[in-house]
Amino acid sequence: MAAFDELQKHYHQRDLAARQWKKEGGKVVGYFCDNVPEEFILAAGLFPLRLSGDPWGDAERAGPYSEQGNVFSREGFVASMLHMILNGKYDFLDYLIIPHARDSIHRLYTTLINLKETESALKLPELYYLDNLHTNFYSAGIYNRDRWLALKKQLEEWIGKEITNERLSQAIAVTNESKRLLKELADLRVADPSLVAGVDALQIIGSSMFMPKKEHNKLLKEYLAGAGHLPVRNGARLFIEGSPLDNLQLYEIIESCRATVVAEDNCWGNRNFDVPIDMSADPVDAVIDRYNNKAPCSRMYPLSCRVEYCLRSALESEAQGVIFSIYRFDEIQAWETPDEIKAFKENGIPALYLKDQPYLITEPEALKTNIEEFVQGI
Amino acid sequence: MSEQSGDKQLRITNEVRAYQREWIEKTRQRVSEGEPFAICNGDDCEEILNVMDIPVIVINYWHAIITTKRMADYYLDILRERDYPATVFSMGLAVTMDNKPDMAPWGGLPKPSIIIGGARQDTEMRIMELWAREYGCTFWPMEFALWHGVERVPPPGWFERVRDHWDELVDPYKLDYRVQDHEKLIRYLEVSTGKKFSMAKLTEAMELVNKQMDYWRMARDLIAKTSPCPASLRDQLSMYQVMWHRGTPQGRDFLKAYYEEVKERVETGTAACPDEKIRLMWVNALGTPPRWGKWAEEKYGAVCVTHNYMGIAVDCYARTIKNNDPLRTLAARYMLLFWTTPDWIAAQAKHSNCQAIVMVAGRGTIAAYEKTGVPLAAIPSERDDEATRAALSDFIETRLLS
Numbered sequence: 017m018a019a020f021d022e023l024q025k026h027y028h029q030r031d032l033a034a035r036q037w038k039k040e041g042g043k044v045v046g047y048f049c050d051n052v053p054e055e056f057i058l059a060a061g062l063f064p065l066r067l068s069g070d071p072w073g074d075a076e077r078a079g080p081y082s083e084q085g086n087v088f089s090r091e092g093f094v095a096s097m098l099h100m101i102l103n104g105k106y107d108f109l110d111y112l113i114i115p116h117a118r119d120s121i122h123r124l125y126t127t128l129i130n131l132k133e134t135e136s137a138l139k140l141p142e143l144y145y146l147d148n149l150h151t152n153f154y155s156a157g158i159y160n161r162d163r164w165l166a167l168k169k170q171l172e173e174w175i176g177k178e179i180t181n182e183r184l185s186q187a188i189a190v191t192n193e194s195k196r197l198l199k200e201l202a203d204l205r206v207a208d209p210s211l212v213a214g215v216d217a218l219q220i221i222g223s224s225m226f227m228p229k230k231e232h233n234k235l236l237k238e239y240l241a242g243a244g245h246l247p248v249r250n251g252a253r254l255f256i257e258g259s260p261l262d263n264l265q266l267y268e269i270i271e272s273c274r275a276t277v278v279a280e281d282n283c284w285g286n287r288n289f290d291v292p293i294d295m296s297a298d299p300v301d302a303v304i305d306r307y308n309n310k311a312p313c314s315r316m317y318p319l320s321c322r323v324e325y326c327l328r329s330a331l332e333s334e335a336q337g338v339i340f341s342i343y344r345f346d347e348i349q350a351w352e353t354p355d356e357i358k359a360f361k362e363n364g365i366p367a368l369y370l371k372d373q374p375y376l377i378t379e380p381e382a383l384k385t386n387i388e389e390f391v392q393g394i
Numbered sequence: 395m396s397e398q399s400g401d402k403q404l405r406i407t408n409e410v411r412a413y414q415r416e417w418i419e420k421t422r423q424r425v426s427e428g429e430p431f432a433i434c435n436g437d438d439c440e441e442i443l444n445v446m447d448i449p450v451i452v453i454n455y456w457h458a459i460i461t462t463k464r465m466a467d468y469y470l471d472i473l474r475e476r477d478y479p480a481t482v483f484s485m486g487l488a489v490t491m492d493n494k495p496d497m498a499p500w501g502g503l504p505k506p507s508i509i510i511g512g513a514r515q516d517t518e519m520r521i522m523e524l525w526a527r528e529y530g531c532t533f534w535p536m537e538f539a540l541w542h543g544v545e546r547v548p549p550p551g552w553f554e555r556v557r558d559h560w561d562e563l564v565d566p567y568k569l570d571y572r573v574q575d576h577e578k579l580i581r582y583l584e585v586s587t588g589k590k591f592s593m594a595k596l597t598e599a600m601e602l603v604n605k606q607m608d609y610w611r612m613a614r615d616l617i618a619k620t621s622p623c624p625a626s627l628r629d630q631l632s633m634y635q636v637m638w639h640r641g642t643p644q645g646r647d648f649l650k651a652y653y654e655e656v657k658e659r660v661e662t663g664t665a666a667c668p669d670e671k672i673r674l675m676w677v678n679a680l681g682t683p684p685r686w687g688k689w690a691e692e693k694y695g696a697v698c699v700t701h702n703y704m705g706i707a708v709d710c711y712a713r714t715i716k717n718n719d720p721l722r723t724l725a726a727r728y729m730l731l732f733w734t735t736p737d738w739i740a741a742q743a744k745h746s747n748c749q750a751i752v753m754v755a756g757r758g759t760i761a762a763y764e765k766t767g768v769p770l771a772a773i774p775s776e777r778d779d780e781a782t783r784a785a786l787s788d789f790i791e792t793r794l795l796s
């Protein structure tokens with residue numbers, strides 16, 4: 017399928033579209049995590065590019081800043097991202113928005129602002145810290161709202177003009193279309209029998225963060241139009257919970273064990289596009305509401321919002337088993353896991369807990385044996 | 395108990411220890427009579443709770459007690475058994491999960507009515523939420539936490555400005571929200587405990603904090619200019635537990651007594667380590683004396699005379715109340731206590747006439763400290779082992795003695 021090949025290409029060459037955009041005179045805004053409102057960036061006429069790491073690349077440049085305990089916790093994931101920023105892999109970024117997500121992401125920010133002061137030779141984009149709170153209370157929403165409005169203002173300053181409601185509504189229409197199409201993809205995955213491999217799904221979802229949304233929508237539509245010809249997938253239906261997966265290693269191993277990942281709770285997977293934006297409301301309010309109410313990252317309080325989201329997503333996917341894959345030092349993810357495993361047990365769903373996982377899987381065989389055993393037991 | 399030779403323990407440290415034991419017993423008694431009791435993280439709400447006469451134990455202090463009683467491994471295992479990350483910050487939760495008062499230090503804590511936690515670290519809110527669940531008490535999440543208040547590079551010399559010019563260092567819009575956070579908490583405490591909050595009492599408490607820290611500074615300054623050092627680092631650090639009673643007359647009186655005892659030692663020429671030849675500053679996160687301290691003293695006469703915690707006490711807690719608003723002033727301190735910057739650590743080392751700073755450090759840190767002009771002895775870990783001793787010997791022999 018030509019459409020899939022194109023999407024796959026962008027998943028693997030993550031800076032391709034952004035560099036092209038830049039060459040054509042556009043400006044690129046890098047960001048981390050899934051809580052930076054890309055609608056504002058799109059409406060400003062800028063290219064939003066989510067930054068990721070590279071498990072096969074090194075993290076040497078991050079070394080001096082990751083000493084003293086696990087400064088860039090979550091194994092190599094965040095160190096890898098920092099390394100890529102420092103070694104010029106993202107030298108085409110004009111701006112970089114860093115949200116107040118987990119500690120490791122916050123430390124990326126403090127490291128970078130310090131470096132900006134001390135190492136003038138380093139070419140770093142203009143940095144913007146997007147604060148937000150880690151509870152879902154009404155009052156936290158008010159604070160977050162002010163921060164998102166401040167971001168909008170900053171974007172307006174960068175482009176030298178106002179972001180009109182009309183432009184914003186157009187951007188929302190595009191991202192909502194993207195969310196709707198990705199939901200269709202999710203439905204193909206949870207169909208019985210499942211029609212899309214998790215490995216393919218991760219690439220399709222991921223590429224939406226690396227290429228122009230409209231182009232992505234067009235390709236995805238083509239892909240979905242041909243879905244009738246997709247071969248059915250047999251084997252165990254699995255749900256994956258755990259640390260951020262910005263690469264395919266784990267799914268490749270799992271799906272080589274006669275299993276299909278039918279859904280996941282991950283900011284690089286289904287969690288990224290879960291909640292659409294209300295098109296009938298004021299566009300600024302609607303964007304803010306969406307980001308206040310989107311599916312929670314593990315750092316969020318209360319625990320019940322995480323456990324419920326995880327359980328509900330797994331039940332809806334009719335998964336027969338759940339694999340938890342948690343990076344070493346990803347403590348906040350590990351803290352919620354016992355409650356989630358318990359909830360699955362109560363629902364008669366078996367779980368496999370892979371603790372202390374490395375960012376780069378260096379012993380795939382051992383992991384495969386472990387997963388095969390689990391799949392056979394289902 | 396001492397790991398430093400020649401060290402004569404300060405009388406005050408025993409008084410403090412005795413007071414702490416008495417305090418926990420009294421608190422247990424009060425709780426059994428139906429009074430409220432709170433658990434919070436260090437530097438989160440203590441003054442407010444103290445002003446409201448709600449006894450509070452600070453989680454870091456409780457963890458220090460667990461560690462001192464050599465129970466850390468036991469409780470870390472309790473966490474591992476339950477598939478939770480075994481971290482120091484969750485030991486208190488482990489004590490509660492284990493639910494064996496006979497095993498627990500102090501026979502365990504009385505049941506709290508509230509546990510307050512914030513977003514200082516990813517896991518803090520979660521751990522304290524689970525802890526409250528384990529106790530079956532209220533969990534109160536604070537939206538804003540220490541170090542949340544600042545999105546900028548620490549300005550050079552910030553430590554000289556933080557007492558009087560804190561308003562220039564903390565982002566005002568965040569502070570607005572943190573103040574609201576406190577108002578909500580105070581309301582909740584008033585409703586749930588029937589206790590009262592008073593601005594006048596908070597002002598008084600803030601002034602007591604300032605006084606307490608002034609005595610601390612006076613004692614530190616005496617220690618800084620007296621060689622051989624009059625008070626062991628262990629004694630200096632053990633005064634830190636008074637920090638958890640700050641804003642009370644008792645807290646102030648303890649520091650006054652400490653200062654007076656140090657002064658008496660200076661006047662009588664009493665030294666903690668009479669053979670002092672080299673003065674060092676020890677830096678670590680837990681505020682514990684170096685395990686290799688005794689070895690370094692015996693081998694080189696190298697004495698750790700100060701610690702970054704002393705700098706925290708002296709430079710970072712006192713705040714001048716602005717606009718007659720003690721709550722806002724205090725909230726600002728709960729958002730910014732300190733930054734561990736090389737210029738600040740080096741300033742402390744210089745002030746205490748230290749020839750070097752010792753800490754666990756890697757490339758990046760060493761490079762940053764080189765610029766301060768105070769040599770940094772980087773050791774591979776906090777353990778007192780071959781590797782640490784070799785690194786220290788090498789540093790002392792090549793950099794300080796040659």
Ligand code: SF4
Nearest residue numbers: 049050117118283313
């Ligand atoms: S899990 Fe949360 S903090 Fe981590 S990358 Fe995803 S959104 Fe960011």
